[in-house]
Amino acid sequence: MKNTIGLIFLFAVINVSYSTTLRELEFMKILYASEDVPKQILSSMITRRIDQIKTLYERKSILKDGKTFYTSTEHSLGLLLESVNSNDTQIGDLFESYSHIVNLLNEVNNLMQIHPVDHLTVDTSDSFSRDNLQAMMDGYIDDIEMVRMCEVSMGRADRVDMKIVERIKSLYNEVRNYTFYRDDSFVSESMSISRKTMDQCLWQFKFLLNKFTSTFIHY
Structure with missing residues (x-):
């Protein structure tokens, strides 16, 4: 129960900003300005991010609320990866969803004093x-x-x-x-x-x- 209350409070204090520019997305859009970004790129980005989350999860300093959030984020990225591999969604929508998930991740990291440098x-x-x-x-x-x-x-x-x-x-x-x-x-x-x-x-x-x-x- 305490963990649930803590998680609710954690999300309540987050000031979500979906306009934050992620370096990786900006760089890919520059490189592939005149063509579609290959889905393989997004797939690799998601896989890399999942590996990052797993590493963060293993930190001894991460409390249960943080671990719960990381598990939830990993599940979100897993669903997105399935969508990329199934080719049933437009690449633009996939990138927007990825940005949404990672911005939430970075804001929670910041709250836990793990300062993100993705921007x-x-x-x-x-x-x-x-x-x-x-x-x-x-x-x-x-x-x-x-x-x-x-x-x-x-x-x-x-x-x-x-x-x-x-x-x-x-x-x-x-x-x-x-x-x-x-x-x-x-x-x-x-x-x-x-x-x-x-x-x-x-x-x-x-x-x-x-x-x-x-x-x-x-x-």
Whole structure:
């Protein structure tokens, strides 16, 4: 009974916003602007999200209400995946449903202090913390790999420029391994320089991502 009351309260305080833009959806719409997004892409996105939920569910810090929500969300995504595979629904409706489910997931995660980064894109800001920059880059790299696997299965492997992809991955590793040096006498200056370094990495990432996108679109 207590768990039920807690779950009702949890949903009561959620301020639902279905207009939140998800990076993965925005990126796919850009890549496939002149054609339908392959259903295989959406299927892969749903499967990836289910795996994410399973990982969150196993966290020791997640209380019963949270686990109940994750189970319900996994069931929703499972139903959506069945619909994708049955080809009985328009792709636009499927993407809208996916966005609805994930926005709810992100809002609940935020309530549980698991801050989502699905809304972060290269156009969100001109400056990111290293953690957010790394998380955003990681998300795009996962998206690109998902697209590559789809294009390979469709016999269009050359559409994904692997030279650019490798440069993006190399830049990601640079950001991940970057050391923030600090000198007690010049803390402010050091942190400022470190932030500018991240800004330079963001510019490089934008440049490479735009190059990848342009090559993909004009294949």
